[in-house]
Amino acid sequence: MRQAQLWRYTIPMDTGVVIRDRRLKMREGFVVELCEGNQRGWGEIAPLPGLSTESLEEAQAAALRWLSGWQAGQASELPAQPSVAFGLSCALAELSGELPEEANYHSVPLCTGDPDALFSLLQGLPGRKEAKIKVGLYEAVRDGMVVSLLLDAIPDLWLRLDANRSWSAEKAAQFARYVPEALRSRIAFFEEPCKTPELSLAFARETGIKLAWDESLRDGHVAISPCPEVNTVVIKPSLTGSLQQVQAWVNQAHACGMNVIISSAIESSLGLTQLARIAAWLTPQMTPGLDTLSLMQAQLLRPWPGSTLPLVSPSELELVQ
Numbered sequence: 001m002r003q004a005q006l007w008r009y010t011i012p013m014d015t016g017v018v019i020r021d022r023r024l025k026m027r028e029g030f031v032v033e034l035c036e037g038n039q040r041g042w043g044e045i046a047p048l049p050g051l052s053t054e055s056l057e058e059a060q061a062a063a064l065r066w067l068s069g070w071q072a073g074q075a076s077e078l079p080a081q082p083s084v085a086f087g088l089s090c091a092l093a094e095l096s097g098e099l100p101e102e103a104n105y106h107s108v109p110l111c112t113g114d115p116d117a118l119f120s121l122l123q124g125l126p127g128r129k130e131a132k133i134k135v136g137l138y139e140a141v142r143d144g145m146v147v148s149l150l151l152d153a154i155p156d157l158w159l160r161l162d163a164n165r166s167w168s169a170e171k172a173a174q175f176a177r178y179v180p181e182a183l184r185s186r187i188a189f190f191e192e193p194c195k196t197p198e199l200s201l202a203f204a205r206e207t208g209i210k211l212a213w214d215e216s217l218r219d220g221h222v223a224i225s226p227c228p229e230v231n232t233v234v235i236k237p238s239l240t241g242s243l244q245q246v247q248a249w250v251n252q253a254h255a256c257g258m259n260v261i262i263s264s265a266i267e268s269s270l271g272l273t274q275l276a277r278i279a280a281w282l283t284p285q286m287t288p289g290l291d292t293l294s295l296m297q298a299q300l301l302r303p304w305p306g307s308t309l310p311l312v313s314p315s316e317l318e319l320v321q
Helices: 056-071 082-096 115-123 140-153 169-177 197-207 243-255 269-282
Strands: 002-012 026-036 039-045 129-134 157-162 187-191 211-213 230-235 259-262
Touching: 002 056, 026 056, 026 082, 039 082, 039 269, 056 082, 082 243, 115 129, 115 140, 129 140, 140 157, 140 169, 169 197, 187 197, 187 230, 197 211, 230 243, 243 259, 243 269, 259 269
Parallel strands: 129 157, 157 187, 187 211, 211 230, 230 259
Antiparallel strands: 002 026, 026 039
16 A cells, blocks of 8 residues: 655755855755555655746645555656656655665865865865865956965865856956966866856867856756766756656766766755765766755754754654645
8 A cells, every 4th residue: 555745844044045146044845755565765855946947836736746646556657847756756766675775975065155164174184185166156356266276275176166157258268367277177177157058168168177067958958968078967866857867867978978976956964865875876986066964954854974953853844745
């Protein structure tokens, strides 16, 4: 006999979280539990305001329709909404034992503000030093100076950069002028520096800095195909679709000789621990980008190793079904 439950959660965020010019004060989403016999599977459905195509209300309606059919024994296709398809597919994968337990809880630290804090953190890291910096939040000249300073001060540092398509060609050129050519080889990749893929490709050709596709891939503006300027594909599963869709993109990218990074869309600790398992399973050679739990004020259902944030259990959540 099949049973399913859906809870709604709300977790307060740190005050400084901004997504596409929108301040995110609360992270909202759903936890789904599927039960069949003695087996149980959990998933998180969490559309991200400003980036997801579906609203929270649309996600709830789609999830409830699918869950109703699943409990009736129907083998319905997963909903079209990416966050819903991903959360339900994770619950199904746990239910069937398809999602391995082994996880990669190492994550590249994320810096969105103070470079001094990042410098202190990196100095104490063992092994390969790697960090991600969100650029485009300040002036391009400042971003170039910060990147140059960090790469020059820490000779074994590699940086992942992300501008979220915020720069014009002129802004991107201003950035590049402040990063000496000798340091650019330690920029592991630059996610979407410019407003269009064409401008980003021109920037890569002019500077020698390799690109990573993220939003442009999800939007359908680019495809996964061999490209000398692009060495990485960044996949945010909650914004991409089902676990099967994620796996297909990973396989396509690997076939093209590209690296793949599994990245967070600010999921709760439940979603993050599942992303850590997916990363260990599908991209075992790459450190994922899951350093977003510190933006929240609580964990959900499953703890992230080492986190001291309070843990919220299902009994504390609002039961939808």
